[in-house]
Amino acid sequence: MRYLTRSPIDPGMLTVEAAGPADGGVASFIGLVRDHHAGRGVTRLEYSAYEPMADGEVGRIVREAEARWPVRVALRHRLGSLEIGDIAVAVVAASAHRAPAFEACRYVIEEVKRRVPIWKKEFYADGSIGWVDPTATARGDQSRERPDAAALGQVSE
Amino acid sequence: MRYLTRSPIDPGMLTVEAAGPADGGVASFIGLVRDHHAGRGVTRLEYSAYEPMADGEVGRIVREAEARWPVRVALRHRLGSLEIGDIAVAVVAASAHRAPAFEACRYVIEEVKRRVPIWKKEFYADGSIGWVDPTATARGDQSRERPDAAALGQVSE
Amino acid sequence: MSAPATSLSVKLLLFATYAELAGREQVTLEVPGPATVADVVRFFRASWPGADRVPDRPMAAVNRVHARLDTVVSDGDEIALLPPLAGG
Amino acid sequence: MSAPATSLSVKLLLFATYAELAGREQVTLEVPGPATVADVVRFFRASWPGADRVPDRPMAAVNRVHARLDTVVSDGDEIALLPPLAGG
Numbered sequence: 338m339r340y341l342t343r344s345p346i347d348p349g350m351l352t353v354e355a356a357g358p359a360d361g362g363v364a365s366f367i368g369l370v371r372d373h374h375a376g377r378g379v380t381r382l383e384y385s386a387y388e389p390m391a392d393g394e395v396g397r398i399v400r401e402a403e404a405r406w407p408v409r410v411a412l413r414h415r416l417g418s419l420e421i422g423d424i425a426v427a428v429v430a431a432s433a434h435r436a437p438a439f440e441a442c443r444y445v446i447e448e449v450k451r452r453v454p455i456w457k458k459e460f461y462a463d464g465s466i467g468w469v470d471p472t473a474t475a476r477g478d479q480s481r482e483r484p485d486a487a488a489l490g491q492v493s494e
Numbered sequence: 495m496r497y498l499t500r501s502p503i504d505p506g507m508l509t510v511e512a513a514g515p516a517d518g519g520v521a522s523f524i525g526l527v528r529d530h531h532a533g534r535g536v537t538r539l540e541y542s543a544y545e546p547m548a549d550g551e552v553g554r555i556v557r558e559a560e561a562r563w564p565v566r567v568a569l570r571h572r573l574g575s576l577e578i579g580d581i582a583v584a585v586v587a588a589s590a591h592r593a594p595a596f597e598a599c600r601y602v603i604e605e606v607k608r609r610v611p612i613w614k615k616e617f618y619a620d621g622s623i624g625w626v627d628p629t630a631t632a633r634g635d636q637s638r639e640r641p642d643a644a645a646l647g648q649v650s651e
Numbered sequence: 652m653s654a655p656a657t658s659l660s661v662k663l664l665l666f667a668t669y670a671e672l673a674g675r676e677q678v679t680l681e682v683p684g685p686a687t688v689a690d691v692v693r694f695f696r697a698s699w700p701g702a703d704r705v706p707d708r709p710m711a712a713v714n715r716v717h718a719r720l721d722t723v724v725s726d727g728d729e730i731a732l733l734p735p736l737a738g739g
Numbered sequence: 740m741s742a743p744a745t746s747l748s749v750k751l752l753l754f755a756t757y758a759e760l761a762g763r764e765q766v767t768l769e770v771p772g773p774a775t776v777a778d779v780v781r782f783f784r785a786s787w788p789g790a791d792r793v794p795d796r797p798m799a800a801v802n803r804v805h806a807r808l809d810t811v812v813s814d815g816d817e818i819a820l821l822p823p824l825a826g827g
Contacts, residue, residue: 349506352524358578361528364521364599366592367509368739371518384738387666387731390715391738414738421515426739435523439600442521446592446739452717454731455738456667468668469737525827541826544754544819547803548826571826583827603827609805611819612826613755625756626825 355411362435364442378462406437512568519592535619544611563594
């Protein structure tokens with residue numbers, strides 16, 4: 338697998354992977370494990386995935402971005418047990434100029450959240466455990482509605 | 495000076511500076527020295543600044559971003575002689591969520607380019623030297639028109 | 652060109668909360684063909700104890716690609732039922 | 740409340756290509772008051788050899804803050820003429 342890892346993510350290495358001497362702009366997004374979610378204290382979490390599909394879907398998203406903008410994209414998503422402050426995901430988009438780098442970076446992280454089969458189990462400060470369902474909260478915690486199966490199915494056709 | 499440096503910039507340190515345990519999203523922009531500009535080969539460049547004003551103007555931009563979005567921003571701009579691939583500027587915006595992090599990061603780099611008194615002297619592969627004038631090229635190399643003095647003056651009033 | 656109404660063998664994968672609800676991560680099903688993903692889900696929910704705790708219209712994938720519930724499945728397909736995604 | 744028409748002492752800073760065009764990075768000017776930034780620029784361009792190679796309507800700052808050319812200057816102000824910015 339190219340995009341999923343059980344080891345700590347090094348954003349600097351991803352920048353080296355994405356950027357060459359012709360690149361002047363590098364936009365990055367790093368997702369960190371927060372100490373709270375929907376008003377509850379979080380102590381750690383575990384990411385799991387449908388691994389072969391997740392890796393393939395990330396690859397499709399990266400190729401879409403590289404076809405749409407003059408960019409090179411590097412990405413890693415962590416799996417397994419993570420502590421507060423750990424990097425869960427890092428996306429780096431390098432381009433000659435900053436506008437396509439920003440746009441591609443944003444596209445990739447939005448699509449990763451929307452399309453890649455990864456799940457997150459949160460361990461709360463009160464000792465309870467829960468699977469995160471971004472479609473169940475109305476707290477403005479997520480910026481996207483749940484995509485319906487039909488919409489995602491069309492992506493693959 | 496807080497935001498200008500003659501030493502290499504470490505984006506990882508800026509991420510540590512900007513992000514805390516409540517932050518889940520970190521958007522970054524890194525500007526690198528490219529090996530070309532407006533179709534000409536570039537071998538190195540020198541950044542100079544009206545240093546006290548540049549530092550103050552960056553501070554105003556950072557405070558504007560931190561007032562407008564729930565973010566913390568860290569930034570460094572390099573001065574002096576830089577080689578191809580060196581980091582010229584790094585902006586990091588950390589927030590609980592990704593949307594404000596992206597928006598604040600983009601705002602800061604756009605305003606830095608528009609308002610901060612820093613100049614760039616390029617050394618070309620053919621041995622010639624030139625001051626970069628983003629207002630003089632029509633190659634799409636810059637995303638902003640030159641701001642006129644009146645518009646910038648109003649910023650400070 | 653329509654397939655004869657023979658039995659299809661498909662592998663059904665369950666993840667995260669669906670795996671916990673159904674008490675299993677993988678089952679092999681023999682479903683009457685022709686069948687869509689929705690047919691496979693219906694067959695599964697009716698055939699296994701506890702499987703009806705999985706939603707009747709989940710997000711799904713066929714052979715590791717997102718698929719609509721009306722996608723027609725083939726013998727040997729790997730069908731996955733995907734709880735709400737939470738990556739990133 | 741308007742200032743008397745006395746002389747003002749201002750420090751004028753030049754950077755990058757403007758410093759090269761004018762052959763200097765800093766001059767102290769005694770200009771007749773009251774005066775705007777535009778008056779200071781006009782006075783400078785007429786008073787120093789080579790100074791007319793600096794544009795007549797440059798971007799400017801007064802006391803380290805961006806300022807319009809019609810900003811009225813005070814005795815002791817630090818006025819800077821800023822070539823097209825190229826940071827970032």
